[in-house]
Amino acid sequence: MRIAQLAGRTVLLTLDGAVDVATASADRFSADPADLFGQWDDLLDWSSDIDPALAGPYKESDLLAPLPEPRQVFAVALNYRPHTAEAGYQEPAEPLVFTKFPSCITGPHATIDLPPGHVDWELEAVAVIGRHAHRVPREKGWDPVVALTVGQDLSERIVQLAGRPAQFSLGKSFPGFGPVGPALVSLDELPDPDDLELTCELNGETVQHDRTSNMIFPVPTLVSYLSAICPLRPGDLIFTGTPAGVGNRRTPPRFLGPDDTLVSRIGGLGEMRHTFRSAP
Incomplete structure (x- = not known):
């Protein structure tokens, strides 16, 4: 799992692009990275089966x-x-x-x-x-x-x-x-x-x-x-x-x-x- 920040939002970086964590999880996980550590193991499990269609393009320079x-x-x-x-x-x-x-x-x-x-x-x-x-x-x-x-x-x-x-x-x-x-x-x-x-x-x-x-x-x-x-x-x-x-x-x-x-x-x-x- 690769967790990054894009436009002030927590995203999951995948081979297909960036997935907005809060949006894709229906707010199960926070957009604030400081809130994720209490759910880290759950986030790992969730990220392992993410739908590639949820990923969007991003520029590395915007991270x-x-x-x-x-x-x-x-x-x-x-x-x-x-x-x-x-x-x-x-x-x-x-x-x-x-x-x-x-x-x-x-x-x-x-x-x-x-x-x-x-x-x-x-x-x-x-x-x-x-x-x-x-x-x-x-x-x-x-x-x-x-x-x-x-x-x-x-x-x-x-x-x-x-x-x-x-x-x-x-x-x-x-x-x-x-x-x-x-x-x-x-x-x-x-x-x-x-x-x-x-x-x-x-x-x-x-x-x-x-x-x-x-x-x-x-x-x-x-x-x-x-x-x-x-x-x-x-x-x-x-x-x-x-x-x-x-x-x-x-x-x-x-x-x-x-x-x-x-x-x-x-x-x-x-x-x-x-x-x-x-x-x-």
Whole structure:
């Protein structure tokens, strides 16, 4: 099942097009994505037998953030060994966690304003929490996760790294700095949700490429670690970390500029495409 947002309505993306979930279900399911998690299993069953005639054409560029107002957005630093090495750090003994503020969330196709400074890319797989979770053991860490999606942890490095110690969250939360999409992809769509291919391209050049199986702390470990402290709620997002290839660790450093095009792709989850302009 692939759940997306189109014209402010929740839709099911199929091979035949987009199905308006509320209309097709005679309002059994809500048009508001935040209301769907309490009915997720029923929605899965319903979606498996949808009438193809209910689907209509749509443009991928019209898709919005599939979950536009998450309550909590967690993110993880240094979760791939090559990225840890390029950043000049030792492999962490436990997850390094920060937050992105929910107001930074935007959709999979957008033009993003660049604030002054050095704006960098960070492709990430994003885990979508669909069930209340607190103190989840690692062996059950996938249980609260109902979907995955593509994300970019865009970062303005000057604000991010200012101060001693550095305070990450503000530099990663400018408007548009949390693109997600194109859809919430249920785990049954994926042959192995622990092993997905990530590819990030800047103006046609591949700048990041890895697999989620190379995470230091995989999704079940992150869910267990976070839920030991913070109760996780339906609709929460976990940005799971980025692989090597970010701009500020290149020689010379490279950052996003006006008219750049950033393509973010994860096998089985889909693709996002963003352009950039100077902030007015």
